[in-house]
Amino acid sequence: MNSYLALLRRNPNFRNLWLARVVSNLGDWFNLLASAALIANLSGAGTAISLLFLARFLPLFLMSPFAGLLADRFDRRKLMIATDLLRAITVLSFLFVDRPERIWLLYVLTTLQFVFSAIFTPAQQAYLPAVVDQEDLVTANALDSLTWSTMLAIGALLGGLATALFGVQTAFILDALTFVVAAWFVARVPIISRGGAHRERDKGAVSAAMLEIVEGMRYLGGQPILLVFALVKAGGSLIWGGINVLEIPLAEQAFPFNGNGTLSLGLIYAAVGIGTGFGPIFVRAWLGDSYGSILKAITIGFATMTIGIFGLAMAPALGWVLAATALRGIGTGLIWVFSAVLLQILIPNRLRGRVFAFEFAALTLTQSMSTLWAGYAYDNLGQTLPQIFFSAALGGAAVTGA
Numbered sequence: 366m367n368s369y370l371a372l373l374r375r376n377p378n379f380r381n382l383w384l385a386r387v388v389s390n391l392g393d394w395f396n397l398l399a400s401a402a403l404i405a406n407l408s409g410a411g412t413a414i415s416l417l418f419l420a421r422f423l424p425l426f427l428m429s430p431f432a433g434l435l436a437d438r439f440d441r442r443k444l445m446i447a448t449d450l451l452r453a454i455t456v457l458s459f460l461f462v463d464r465p466e467r468i469w470l471l472y473v474l475t476t477l478q479f480v481f482s483a484i485f486t487p488a489q490q491a492y493l494p495a496v497v498d499q500e501d502l503v504t505a506n507a508l509d510s511l512t513w514s515t516m517l518a519i520g521a522l523l524g525g526l527a528t529a530l531f532g533v534q535t536a537f538i539l540d541a542l543t544f545v546v547a548a549w550f551v552a553r554v555p556i557i558s559r560g561g562a563h564r565e566r567d568k569g570a571v572s573a574a575m576l577e578i579v580e581g582m583r584y585l586g587g588q589p590i591l592l593v594f595a596l597v598k599a600g601g602s603l604i605w606g607g608i609n610v611l612e613i614p615l616a617e618q619a620f621p622f623n624g625n626g627t628l629s630l631g632l633i634y635a636a637v638g639i640g641t642g643f644g645p646i647f648v649r650a651w652l653g654d655s656y657g658s659i660l661k662a663i664t665i666g667f668a669t670m671t672i673g674i675f676g677l678a679m680a681p682a683l684g685w686v687l688a689a690t691a692l693r694g695i696g697t698g699l700i701w702v703f704s705a706v707l708l709q710i711l712i713p714n715r716l717r718g719r720v721f722a723f724e725f726a727a728l729t730l731t732q733s734m735s736t737l738w739a740g741y742a743y744d745n746l747g748q749t750l751p752q753i754f755f756s757a758a759l760g761g762a763a764v765t766g767a
Contacts, residue, residue: 369508378496378554379505382489385550387512389449392543394520394634396456396478397421399528399536400471402627405617406533407465414613415740418606419733420475426729428483435484441492442556448485449548452478456541460534496554514642514698518635525631585720591711595720597663597704599727601670604761605697606735607742607753608674612690614743615750620683629683636687640694644669645702656710662703664765670696671761678754 373380404413435444455478462471497505528536585592612633617626648665652658669692676689712720742753 369511372497372501372505372508376497376501379493379501381550381553382493382496383508383512385445385449385547386489386509387516388543388550389547390513390516391520391523392456392540392547394517395524395527395536395540395543396459398521398524398627398631398634399533399540400459400475401613401630402528402617403459403462403471403533404468405613405626407462407468412740412744413468414610415736416472417475418609418736420472421479422729422733422736424476424479425483426726426733428480435488440556441488442551442554444488445485445492445551446548448481448488449544449551452481452485453541453544453548455481456537456544459537511642511646514638516638518638518642521631521634521638523631525628525634529625529627529631585723591708591720594704594707594711595724596727597700597707598724599731600764601667601697601700602728602732603735604670604674604757604764605693606732607739607757608677608693610736610739611743611750611753611757615677615686619750620680620686622683629686632683632687633690636690637694637697640691640696641698641701644695644698648699654706656707659703659707659710662699663707666696666699666703667761667765668696669693669699671758671765672696674754674758674761678751678758680751 400417404417455474458474585595616629616633620629622628648662652662673689673693680686680689742748
């Protein structure tokens with residue numbers, strides 16, 4: 366941890382970007398908890414919950430080919446500030462969703478919010494090399510990953526408390542304020558010429574980008590083993606995507622904490638954050654960084670995720686749910702981190718961006734499919750939550766064995 370703290374101390378520009386990310390991630394989890402509670406109050410149907418996650422996933426899938434173009438064409442710092450402020454306005458508009466017939470507005474606003482998020486993320490990632498020296502890039506990216514998991518744990522817990530104690534409206538207002546504060550932190554970073562690689566592109570930039578993505582897919586098609594590695598996250602998301610949906614009725618209906626499902630959901634997300642944040646750190650310390658160790662870590666990730674989901678199927682109490690969820694989080698964290706490292710090692714630099722674009726698109730697609738299936742099964746197949754968890758765990762066992 367000393368290297369992370371040293372980077373934050375000696376580099377105020379990176380520190381401001383990091384603080385912006387901390388505050389923004391905190392608000393994201395406030396928003397999810399409040400949105401989930403609102404849907405549970407207005408509908409409670411599994412399909413309605415699935416649509417919430419689709420509204421968060423699909424903009425990232427559809428915008429990914431073009432968001433990078435915006436980050437290259439325009440000033441990245443200004444893009445980050447603008448999208449943060451637009452997200453603040455969008456989240457404030459959630460306050461108009463106050464009765465069942467306006468639930469459609471929640472989906473529209475969520476989609477719009479994540480369109481702006483899809484633009485913000487590549488702009489922030491592309492701007493990072495302008496703020497830190499090359500030898501600090503690994504440390505900065507590792508800190509970013511740990512920050513996401515930590516904010517998941519803390520933000521989910523605080524978001525659950527805020528929503529339970531003060532209501533969804535207060536949570537949405539707090540979320541909007543986090544985006545304003547994040548924009549303020551980004552604005553404190555001075556304009557840095559080496560990070561603003563914004564330059565005018567020709568009018569064929571969009572079609573050129575699509576052709577480049579196709580070229581990356583052709584490369585993977587000629588390298589079957591690399592294609593398998595690029596689909597690791599997609600295989601995992603076929604399992605964990607549906608679990609994200611089912612956690613809401615699990616908290617709201619099966620195991621409400623002192624009668625409050627939002628508090629239970631906050632605790633569940635906190636358990637996920639603890640697992641995803643610390644699991645990869647401990648496994649890396651245990652196995653090391655060799656190629657064989659990375660493959661072993663991914664296999665352990667699928668097995669651990671599957672065992673955690675089996676635990677959810679048999680959970681008799683909230684404490685059991687939290688333990689099983691943390692175990693599942695360890696598994697998904699291992700899959701996420703080590704599959705990314707594997708691709709970074711094996712994919713040539715000139716193709717790396719396109720391969721990761723393909724990986725992200727496949728991940729989002731399978732996660733959307735899993736989300737829809739979970740909502741449909743919960744609403745229409747007459748299955749109980751334990752039965753759906755059990756079938757998901759069997760799917761995880763099949764993917765692990767493959």
